[in-house]
Amino acid sequence: MKGRVVLVTGANGGLGTYVTQAFLDAGATVVGTSRKIQQSDFKHSNFTAVPAEISTLEGARVLTRQVVSLFGKLDVLAHTVGGFAGGQSIVDTDDATFQRMFDLNLNSVFHILRATIPPLRQTRNGRIIAIGSRAALEPNAGMSTYSASKAAMVSLLKTVALENNDAGLTANVLLPGTMDTPANRKAIPNADVSKWVQPATVAELVVWLASDAGKDVNGSVIPVYGKDA
Numbered sequence: 001m002k003g004r005v006v007l008v009t010g011a012n013g014g015l016g017t018y019v020t021q022a023f024l025d026a027g028a029t030v031v032g033t034s035r036k037i038q039q040s041d042f043k044h045s046n047f048t049a050v051p052a053e054i055s056t057l058e059g060a061r062v063l064t065r066q067v068v069s070l071f072g073k074l075d076v077l078a079h080t081v082g083g084f085a086g087g088q089s090i091v092d093t094d095d096a097t098f099q100r101m102f103d104l105n106l107n108s109v110f111h112i113l114r115a116t117i118p119p120l121r122q123t124r125n126g127r128i129i130a131i132g133s134r135a136a137l138e139p140n141a142g143m144s145t146y147s148a149s150k151a152a153m154v155s156l157l158k159t160v161a162l163e164n165n166d167a168g169l170t171a172n173v174l175l176p177g178t179m180d181t182p183a184n185r186k187a188i189p190n191a192d193v194s195k196w197v198q199p200a201t202v203a204e205l206v207v208w209l210a211s212d213a214g215k216d217v218n219g220s221v222i223p224v225y226g227k228d229a
């Protein structure tokens with residue numbers, strides 16, 4: 001990955017931390033973004049923190065312009081921003097929850113795609129890897145807005161793959177099951193964590209898809225379900 005410029009969204013999150021570190025370990029130049037990201041989050045000379053709010057198109061565009069002006073190009077977008085809400089039936093789900101799930105899981109990806117696809121096309125070898133969820137394909141009771149927002153996101157990514165094949169740009173989406181993150185350990189204290197997906201495994205797959213070896217994988221929706229498959 002040496003010489004490749006990678007933008008990781010959600011870089012300080014449970015998964016994004018691993019994705020950022022994996023790209024740094026692979027020799028990439030990494031811009032990590034989130035609202036609260038700090039330069040001190042990764043002690044590596046190839047890491048640059050650029051705080052941004054990507055729930056608006058303008059925020060995503062400002063961020064992308066910053067990356068290109070700092071490093072001259074953008075080769076890879078690894079989009080991990082997302083979030084979960086659940087526990088209520090559709091009847092009991094309020095507008096605010098619906099809006100929050102679609103802002104976090106769908107609108108953010110729509111904005112960052114619109115902002116980054118032009119520079120990614122220019123490299124003629126660009127990569128987009130986005131993190132969906134198993135729930136996109138397998139909705140559970142009480143998770144309607146999460147599942148629906150992730151399903152719509154999968155649809156967007158497949159469209160990106162179709163629209164940008166001509167420029168050597170690939171777009172793929174990974175669907176993890178429950179991951180072994182600090183937030184999940186806190187939220188579900190009695191779970192059998194041995195069944196959870198390791199974020200490091202997901203991160204390695206993200207880096208592989210971004211590498212030269214991954215160039216023929218496009219428009220894929222990849223389950224990463226661990227021992228619960």
Ligand SMILES: NC(=O)c1ccc[n+]([C@@H]2O[C@H](COP(=O)([O-])OP(=O)(O)OC[C@H]3O[C@@H](n4cnc5c(N)ncnc54)[C@H](OP(=O)(O)O)[C@@H]3O)[C@@H](O)[C@H]2O)c1
Pocket residue numbers: 009010011012013014015016033034035036037052053054055080081082083084104108131132133134175176177178179180181183184
């Ligand atoms: N955890 C799981 O078990 C699991 C399972 C399946 C799928 N997933 C999916 O995997 C992805 C990563 O999950 P995770 O557990 O790592 O989530 P997480 O720890 O909550 O991280 C979310 C990240 O997104 C950033 N973020 C949130 N809103 C933002 C905004 N408006 N603009 C910019 N950055 C924003 C957060 O940082 P700031 O607060 O600093 O902005 C944080 O870095 C998500 O898409 C999630 O849906 C997770």
